[in-house]
Amino acid sequence: MRRPDARPLYMQVEAILKERIVSGAWVSGQALPAEPELAADLGVSAGTLRRALAELERRHLIERRQGRGTYVAQQTSERALGQFFRVRNLAGNPVEPETLITRVVTAPASEEDVECLHLSPGAEVHRIDRSRIFEGEPRIVERITLPAALFPGLSLPLAPEQLGTEIYVHYRYRHGIIVVRADEKLSATPASEEDAAVLGCAVGTPLLLIERVTFDAAGRAVELRVSRLDTRAHRYAVEIV
Amino acid sequence: MRRPDARPLYMQVEAILKERIVSGAWVSGQALPAEPELAADLGVSAGTLRRALAELERRHLIERRQGRGTYVAQQTSERALGQFFRVRNLAGNPVEPETLITRVVTAPASEEDVECLHLSPGAEVHRIDRSRIFEGEPRIVERITLPAALFPGLSLPLAPEQLGTEIYVHYRYRHGIIVVRADEKLSATPASEEDAAVLGCAVGTPLLLIERVTFDAAGRAVELRVSRLDTRAHRYAVEIV
DNA sequence: CGTCTTGTGTCTTATACAAGACCATGCAAA
DNA sequence: TTTGCATGGTCTTGTATAAGACACAAGACG
Numbered sequence: 001m002r003r004p005d006a007r008p009l010y011m012q013v014e015a016i017l018k019e020r021i022v023s024g025a026w027v028s029g030q031a032l033p034a035e036p037e038l039a040a041d042l043g044v045s046a047g048t049l050r051r052a053l054a055e056l057e058r059r060h061l062i063e064r065r066q067g068r069g070t071y072v073a074q075q076t077s078e079r080a081l082g083q084f085f086r087v088r089n090l091a092g093n094p095v096e097p098e099t100l101i102t103r104v105v106t107a108p109a110s111e112e113d114v115e116c117l118h119l120s121p122g123a124e125v126h127r128i129d130r131s132r133i134f135e136g137e138p139r140i141v142e143r144i145t146l147p148a149a150l151f152p153g154l155s156l157p158l159a160p161e162q163l164g165t166e167i168y169v170h171y172r173y174r175h176g177i178i179v180v181r182a183d184e185k186l187s188a189t190p191a192s193e194e195d196a197a198v199l200g201c202a203v204g205t206p207l208l209l210i211e212r213v214t215f216d217a218a219g220r221a222v223e224l225r226v227s228r229l230d231t232r233a234h235r236y237a238v239e240i241v
Numbered sequence: 242m243r244r245p246d247a248r249p250l251y252m253q254v255e256a257i258l259k260e261r262i263v264s265g266a267w268v269s270g271q272a273l274p275a276e277p278e279l280a281a282d283l284g285v286s287a288g289t290l291r292r293a294l295a296e297l298e299r300r301h302l303i304e305r306r307q308g309r310g311t312y313v314a315q316q317t318s319e320r321a322l323g324q325f326f327r328v329r330n331l332a333g334n335p336v337e338p339e340t341l342i343t344r345v346v347t348a349p350a351s352e353e354d355v356e357c358l359h360l361s362p363g364a365e366v367h368r369i370d371r372s373r374i375f376e377g378e379p380r381i382v383e384r385i386t387l388p389a390a391l392f393p394g395l396s397l398p399l400a401p402e403q404l405g406t407e408i409y410v411h412y413r414y415r416h417g418i419i420v421v422r423a424d425e426k427l428s429a430t431p432a433s434e435e436d437a438a439v440l441g442c443a444v445g446t447p448l449l450l451i452e453r454v455t456f457d458a459a460g461r462a463v464e465l466r467v468s469r470l471d472t473r474a475h476r477y478a479v480e481i482v
Numbered sequence: 483c484g485t486c487t488t489g490t491g492t493c494t495t496a497t498a499c500a501a502g503a504c505c506a507t508g509c510a511a512a
Numbered sequence: 513t514t515t516g517c518a519t520g521g522t523c524t525t526g527t528a529t530a531a532g533a534c535a536c537a538a539g540a541c542g
Binding site for chain 1: 492493496501502
């Protein structure tokens with residue numbers, strides 16, 4: 001096997017398969033060809049292909065089921081919540097948030113937006129202000145900032161049947177953006193008057209401030225999200241390994 | 242190959258190797274036998290052994306270096322900081338903390354200790370109060386709680402040459418405890434008078450409260466740590482994948 | 483100071499069988 | 513006839529083996 005590319009073969013295979021998913025050549029939910037067939041197509045052994053598939057599965061780009069086949073992963077609310085939503089109640093159990101969108105505007109990017117999302121100065125962004133509600137109580141206020149270039153004609157889940165749908169599902173199916181990773185920076189901040197009004201707490205109550213930058217499968221920064229979490233009845237959970 | 246054990250062979254091999262490390266049969270820094278030799282010893286193929294080794298490396302129990310060999314991982318301050326210390330400055334760079342121990346006592350476990358560390362009521366614990374200092378400024382106050390049964394005759398890094406040594410290094414080399422995982426719960430809390438005195442902030446300043454339970458390679462809860470981080474100049478960083 | 487040799491982990495291939503899922507067939511019961 | 517279900521065939525991924533080429537590190541040797 002010729003290897004003008006310096007990377008190991010299994011990494012090249014992984015990149016090829018990832019490209020097929022990112023480009024939309026293989027759509028969400030679609031079954032991949034069976035391993036022997038795909039390996040023959042790519043001109044590699046089954047073992048090499050399997051190593052590439054294992055890595056793609058680890059990154060949640062595909063799902064494999066013994067006896068059935070390998071499928072391009074689907075983005076669902078359950079998965080988005082399980083993977084990216086780290087809020088737990090005091091018993092340590094996951095909570096199911098409702099969402100209330102309060103404002104959507106399109107505006108020029110701020111300096112912070114330009115830096116975090118690697119935009120060119122003067123680019124436009126969409127801003128979504130919303131609150132998240134656990135068991136009837138508003139517990140998070142947040143602002144989501146999206147590069148307008150990546151989300152043309154931004155459509156949001158506003159219809160009743162979509163209210164329970166996580167926004168990352170919309171990124172995927174409306175805009176073709178596959179969210180795979182996020183960096184978060186956490187700090188503590190006092191509640192502003194607006195925070196206090198929404199969250200029903202005193203002004204100055206310590207809130208957990210979460211600054212998230214989200215990346216898609218192609219490695220682009222696609223979302224900046226600043227959240228304020230009322231931690232009177234909830235915690236942000238992290239597992240360190 | 243007989244398999245009365247239901248688990249796949251590579252998992253059984255992984256468990257055997259882990260046991261050899263946890264029990265001390267293979268000590269920290271020691272080179273493992275070469276792969277073909279070890280595979281023959283265990284009566285498995287090289288491929289099966291390599292799969293087990295890959296998992297142990299992922300959990301930081303061994304280190305592999307092409308051309309040199311495979312070694313039982315050593316616990317160093319650098320590794321403990323890199324793996325478990327998530328504080329960054331505002332530029333996003335890691336900080337190098339100094340440590341000031343203010344108080345060490347042995348006392349009966351509280352209810353919270355019993356629950357978090359899975360102790361029997363009435364068990365004793367060591368408590369270590371300390372502060373952590375970044376670039377000359379105290380930024381964290383924390384209390385570490387350890388089951389006395391696991392840390393008999395607790396020895397702490399008090400000598401001058403040990404001041405830069407992370408406490409997990411001592412757990413490993415003084416008490417044979419290999420820290421591999423931690424669960425953290427984060428919230429925001431106002432600074433108490435004592436917090437404010439140490440951190441040089443106003444009473445009521447929002448602090449990031451970190452409640453950590455640490456686990457060793459055998460799966461035991463071995464440490465409860467409650468930290469308060471002053472986030473005026475630092476952040477707690479998380480990567481979500 | 484290069485070069486060779488030896489020992490190590492890494493990559494790739496090939497083959498075989500195990501285990502899970504699905505489906506068509508066909509028999510038995512209603 | 514229709515329904516229900518057991519059975520076996522066949523497709524899938526998962527596990528385990530073996531063998532060889534390759535890349536890297538360290539020490540020996542000229």
